[in-house]
Amino acid sequence: MTKQNVLVSDTKSGLSMAITVAVTNSSSLFTTAAQKPPAVPGTTYITISKKKLLENLEINSGAKINAWVDSMRASSPTHLKSTPSLLSVDDVHDSWTQQHPSALEMFEQITNASKGKQIVMFLDYDGTLSPIVEDPDRAFMSDAMRATVRKVARYFPTAIVSGRCRDKVYSFVQLAELYYAGSHGMDIKGPSKGSQRKKGAEAVLFQPDTASEFLPMIDEVYEALLEKTKSTDGAIVENNKFCVSVHFRCVDERKWVELAQQVKSVLKDYPKLRLTQGRKVLEIRPTIKWDKGKALEFLLESLGEFYVLEPLIFLPFFL
Numbered sequence: 001m002t003k004q005n006v007l008v009s010d011t012k013s014g015l016s017m018a019i020t021v022a023v024t025n026s027s028s029l030f031t032t033a034a035q036k037p038p039a040v041p042g043t044t045y046i047t048i049s050k051k052k053l054l055e056n057l058e059i060n061s062g063a064k065i066n067a068w069v070d071s072m073r074a075s076s077p078t079h080l081k082s083t084p085s086l087l088s089v090d091d092v093h094d095s096w097t098q099q100h101p102s103a104l105e106m107f108e109q110i111t112n113a114s115k116g117k118q119i120v121m122f123l124d125y126d127g128t129l130s131p132i133v134e135d136p137d138r139a140f141m142s143d144a145m146r147a148t149v150r151k152v153a154r155y156f157p158t159a160i161v162s163g164r165c166r167d168k169v170y171s172f173v174q175l176a177e178l179y180y181a182g183s184h185g186m187d188i189k190g191p192s193k194g195s196q197r198k199k200g201a202e203a204v205l206f207q208p209d210t211a212s213e214f215l216p217m218i219d220e221v222y223e224a225l226l227e228k229t230k231s232t233d234g235a236i237v238e239n240n241k242f243c244v245s246v247h248f249r250c251v252d253e254r255k256w257v258e259l260a261q262q263v264k265s266v267l268k269d270y271p272k273l274r275l276t277q278g279r280k281v282l283e284i285r286p287t288i289k290w291d292k293g294k295a296l297e298f299l300l301e302s303l304g305e306f307y308v309l310e311p312l313i314f315l316p317f318f319l
């Protein structure tokens with residue numbers, strides 16, 4: 001397997017994103033965009049420490065609220081300046097783009113690598129197809145981006161994989177020819193409109209076995225969080241169907257401890273839920289063993305049944 005981290009930057013369409021290409025002979029091999037690309041000799045890279053960005057924030061076990069708040073700070077770009085390198089944002093950006101060269105400059109390598117393979121596109125929504133904005137309900141994608149995604153989906157099976165509720169993502173994207181995996185991959189639906197699949201193949205519709213059992217609990221927690229956090233200015237609670245997000249992008253940093261305490265006080269009664277963190281957002285989700293990675297595996301396996309190419313080799317792109 002070979003891996004290349006590249007940056008797709010297409011000013012005309014507004015497409016500008018980091019992608020990881022995994023060239024593999026097996027549809028069961030995956031890589032993540034977070035994997036580090038090989039170092040280029042003579043180049044000094046800046047590593048932004050994510051040590052304090054906790055994967056899973058402990059809810060019980062007497063977890064200290066300070067650990068939560070440290071993690072919330074680590075997810076904030078304004079804190080990059082506190083990295084030991086003291087480099088400017090431009091330096092960090094330059095270093096990053098050196099590490100992740102433009103995909104357009106590597107177009108030949110990519111097309112060579114894709115020969116005889118079925119490309120599959122996996123796209124994130126927030127911050128990839130739409131700009132990051134303060135109000136999550138207003139994270140609209142541009143018409144140019146929609147036209148680009150429509151074009152991509154004409155040639156390759158294309159899935160949007162998001163932490164958001166599937167219906168919400170669909171309402172933003174409005175392309176019936178795509179796969180949608182919402183709620184961090186816990187809610188998957190196939191295209192409802194023409195595809196390159198075999199005739200008669202059913203649209204995929206999948207939710208992990210036990211996920212639906214969590215729906216009443218998630219609704220309850222959503223209501224409790226709405227009530228509990230209403231005194232914290234700027235806090236936004238979002239119901240993502242199988243998960244709940246508590247946004248702190250617009251909360252004054254001096255109120256983060258207060259917000260963390262409010263969230264913790266609700267979650268202590270729900271040992272079957274866990275807490276993770278995204279960009280200025282606390283994410284509450286079921287403790288089931290399912291995530292975006294599993295959703296990608298599921299989709300590739302499902303696609304394997306639909307395509308008639310012989311031999312069938314997938315080339316998945318993650319944007």
Ligand SMILES: O=P(O)(O)OC[C@H]1O[C@H](O[C@H]2O[C@H](CO)[C@@H](O)[C@H](O)[C@H]2O)[C@H](O)[C@@H](O)[C@@H]1O
Nearest residue numbers: 126132133134136139162163245249278279281
């Ligand atoms: O895992 P993802 O698909 O990337 O979902 C993570 C969160 O994405 C959305 O929040 C992010 O975008 C918002 C709109 O630009 C922004 O306000 C917020 O600060 C970002 O974290 C989504 O609204 C959340 O529910 C997801 O948890």
